[in-house]
Amino acid sequence: MKELIRKLCASFGPAGREEQVRAVIAAEIEKLEENYFIDTLGNLVVSKGNTDGKKVLVAAHMDEIGLMVTFIEENGYLRFTNIGGVLQRTLMGSRVFFENGTVGVIGQEKIKESRELDINRYYIDIGSANREEALAKIKIGDTAVYFTPMHQEGKRITAKSLDNRIGCVILLETLKRLSASTLPVEVYFAFTVQEEVGLRGARTIAYRIKPHYGLAVDVTRVGDTPEPEFRTGVSLGKGPAVKR
Amino acid sequence: MLIKELSTIPGVSGDETRVRNFIRERLTARGLKNYTDSLGNLYVLKEGRSRGEDPGLMLCAHMDEVGLMISSIEKSGHLRFYKVGGVYEQALISKPVKIGPGDVCGVIGAKAINLQKKEERKKALSIENLYVDIGAKNKDDAEKAVKIGDYVSFYSEASCYENLIRGKALDNRAGCAALLEILQLDYPCSFTAVFTVQEEVGIRGARVAAYRVNPRLALVLETTIAADTPGIKEHEHSTSLGAGPAFTVKDDSVIAQPRILERLVHVAETQQRPYQFRRYGGSFTDAGAIVTSRGGIAAGVISTPCRYIHSPLSMLNLKDWRHLVEIVDGFIRSIDERGLEV
Numbered sequence: 001m002k003e004l005i006r007k008l009c010a011s012f013g014p015a016g017r018e019e020q021v022r023a024v025i026a027a028e029i030e031k032l033e034e035n036y037f038i039d040t041l042g043n044l045v046v047s048k049g050n051t052d053g054k055k056v057l058v059a060a061h062m063d064e065i066g067l068m069v070t071f072i073e074e075n076g077y078l079r080f081t082n083i084g085g086v087l088q089r090t091l092m093g094s095r096v097f098f099e100n101g102t103v104g105v106i107g108q109e110k111i112k113e114s115r116e117l118d119i120n121r122y123y124i125d126i127g128s129a130n131r132e133e134a135l136a137k138i139k140i141g142d143t144a145v146y147f148t149p150m151h152q153e154g155k156r157i158t159a160k161s162l163d164n165r166i167g168c169v170i171l172l173e174t175l176k177r178l179s180a181s182t183l184p185v186e187v188y189f190a191f192t193v194q195e196e197v198g199l200r201g202a203r204t205i206a207y208r209i210k211p212h213y214g215l216a217v218d219v220t221r222v223g224d225t226p227e228p229e230f231r232t233g234v235s236l237g238k239g240p241a242v243k244r
Numbered sequence: 245m246l247i248k249e250l251s252t253i254p255g256v257s258g259d260e261t262r263v264r265n266f267i268r269e270r271l272t273a274r275g276l277k278n279y280t281d282s283l284g285n286l287y288v289l290k291e292g293r294s295r296g297e298d299p300g301l302m303l304c305a306h307m308d309e310v311g312l313m314i315s316s317i318e319k320s321g322h323l324r325f326y327k328v329g330g331v332y333e334q335a336l337i338s339k340p341v342k343i344g345p346g347d348v349c350g351v352i353g354a355k356a357i358n359l360q361k362k363e364e365r366k367k368a369l370s371i372e373n374l375y376v377d378i379g380a381k382n383k384d385d386a387e388k389a390v391k392i393g394d395y396v397s398f399y400s401e402a403s404c405y406e407n408l409i410r411g412k413a414l415d416n417r418a419g420c421a422a423l424l425e426i427l428q429l430d431y432p433c434s435f436t437a438v439f440t441v442q443e444e445v446g447i448r449g450a451r452v453a454a455y456r457v458n459p460r461l462a463l464v465l466e467t468t469i470a471a472d473t474p475g476i477k478e479h480e481h482s483t484s485l486g487a488g489p490a491f492t493v494k495d496d497s498v499i500a501q502p503r504i505l506e507r508l509v510h511v512a513e514t515q516q517r518p519y520q521f522r523r524y525g526g527s528f529t530d531a532g533a534i535v536t537s538r539g540g541i542a543a544g545v546i547s548t549p550c551r552y553i554h555s556p557l558s559m560l561n562l563k564d565w566r567h568l569v570e571i572v573d574g575f576i577r578s579i580d581e582r583g584l585e586v
Contacts, residue, residue, distance in 0.1 A: 015499060016494065016499030016502075017502075039539060039540055040460075040539065040540040040541060040542055040586055041535070041540040043540075068493060068494055068525060070479065070521075070523040070524065070525065071478065071479035071523050073478075073479065079479035079523075081494070081524065081525030081526075082525065083494060083499075083525070120477075120479065120480050140493070140521040140523070141493035141494075141505070141521050194499065197494075197496075197499065198497075200535065200536050200540075201540075203536045204536055204537075204538070204539050204540030205539075205540075207538050207539050207540075208538075208539035208540075
C-alpha cells in the first residue's frame with residue numbers, strides 16, 4: 001500500500017488535469033477486475049454490491065492544488081495564477097513540475113513590504129534563457145504542481161497532495177476488501193475531479209448516481225501543532241476525524 | 245451597427261426585457277423560432293440543413309449588464325442606490341444615468357469638490373457618499389418620476405473611432421451581437437443558442453438554461469477584461485486589445501474542457517486568425533454554471549477583450565470581435581464535420 005501512496009502522490013493532477021492520477025487508479029481497478037466508467041468532467045466511478053439495495057456514494061477527490069502559466073516573459077520566466085487555495089507564503093523557493101516533466105523553481109520579485117506580495121510578484125524559473133526557449137517546453141495554460149515526493153519518517157509520511165491521494169488509496173483498499181456477494185447495498189466509489197476549485201466533480205456525479213447516502217473521504221486540518229491557525233481538536237495518530 | 249444599437253439599450257441584471265425584445269425582433273424577422281423561460285432566458289433552436297446527428301451544442305451569451313438600483317429617496321429628492329453586479333465604483337461620479345421603465349434622466353452626484361476636506365479629496369468616494377440627482381425638488385416630487393426598486397443604467401452613446409468602439413455594456417452586448425451574427429448563417433448541424441439573464445449577479449440564467457437544454461457541449465460567447473494600459477506589467481494585462489479573441493483556460497468558475505480549448509486553437513490556427521489566452525485566473529462566466537449542470541457538461545469560453553469593463557464606458561476592437569465571430573463559425577462547422585469527443 002505504501003508504494004501505491006508513493007505513486008499516487010508523485011502523480012501530476014491539478015484540478016482540471018487529473019488524467020495521470022486517474023490512469024494510476026484505473027490500472028489498480030483493472031487489477032481487481034472491476035468495471036468503471038468515466039464521466040464528462042473526468043470523474044471515475046466503480047460500483048459494487050447489491051443493485052437492488054440502497055445506493056451509497058463514497059467519494060474521494062483526485063485533484064490537487066497547483067499553478068497555471070499565464071504569461072512567458074521575454075527573458076524566459078513564467079508568470080502564473082493559482083488553481084485552488086495555494087498558500088502564497090509557501091511559494092518562494094518551492095520546486096514545481098509540469099505534466100511533461102519540466103521542473104522549475106519559484107522566485108519572487110524584490111518587494112518592500114509583505115503586503116505588496118501577491119501572486120503576480122512571483123515567477124517560475126525553468127532555466128530558459130528566453131521566451132523562445134521556454135515556449136519549446138511550456139505554453140500558456142500549462143499547469144504545474146509541487147515537486148515534493150513522498151518520504152517516510154518513522155510512522156509518518158510527508159508528500160505533496162496527500163490531500164487527497166490518501167483518500168483515493170483508502171477507497172481502493174475498501175473496494176478491494178468488500179465482497180460483492182455479502183453487500184446489502186450498492187456502493188459507488190467515485191474518484192472525483194475539481195474539488196479544490198469548487199467541488200465540481202462531486203456535484204455532477206451525485207446528480208448522475210442519485211445516491212441515498214453519501215460519504216466523503218478526505219483529509220482535514222489538525223490542531224496539534226505549535227500555536228495552530230485552527231484549533232480543530234484533531235491530532236495525528238488519534239484516528240480518523242469525523243465531521244459533525 | 246448591431247453592437248452599437250445593443251450597447252445603448254438599458255438591461256441591468258433582472259431587467260433584460262428591452263434587450264430581449266430587441267434580439268427577439270431580429271430573430272423573428274429571420275424566421276427563427278424562439279421561446280423564453282420564466283427567468284427571461286431567450287432560446288433559439290437553430291435547425292441544421294442536414295438531418296445528421298445532432299452534436300448537442302449550446303452557444304450562449306448573456307444579455308444583462310451591471311448597474312444600480314434605487315434603494316431609498318431622501319427628503320431632498322436625491323436617490324440613494326446600491327450596486328447590481330460588480331460595478332466599477334470609482335467610475336460612478338458625475339456620470340449620466342437612466343432610471344426605471346420611463347428612462348428618467350439623472351446624474352450621479354457627490355459633495356461639491358470645494359466643500360470636500362483635503363482628506364476627502366484623496367479618497368475615492370464610496371457608494372454611501374453618492375446619490376442620483378434627477379433634479380427633483382423634494383421626495384414627493386421625485387416619487388412622481390421614480391420609485392424604490394427602479395433600475396439605474398449607465399447612459400452612454402456608443403461611438404466608433406476606426407476599429408475601436410466605445411460604449412456602455414459592451415460586456416456582453418458584443419457577445420449577443422456575435423451570437424446574432426452566427427444565427428444569420430446556415431449550418432449543416434442543429435444547435436441551441438441562448439441569450440441568458442442575470443450573469444452579472446451570479447450566473448443564474450445559464451444555470452437554468454443548461455438544465456433545460458441539457459447539451460453535450462457548450463461554448464460561451466463573452467467579453468473579458470483587457471488591462472493593456474499604462475502602469476500595468478504585461479503579465480498582468482489579462483488580455484490586450486487587437487490581439488484577437490481570448491480563450492479562457494481557467495477562471496474562478498470553470499476550467500475549460502481541454503478538447504474544446506484545443507479545438508478553438510485548431511480552428512483559429514487553420515483560419516490564420518490571431519488569438520490569445522486570458523492571462524488572469526479570476527472572475528466568472530456562464531460556463532461555470534453550465535459545467536456543473538446535471539451530470540456535467542463540457543464547456544469553453546471565447547471572449548472579445550474589452551477595456552474599462554463594468555464602467556459607464558468601455559472600449560473594444562471590432563477586429564477582435566470579427567475574428568471571434570469567424571472562429572465561432574469555424575468551431576460549429578468543425579464540430580459538425582469531425583465531432584468532438586468530450
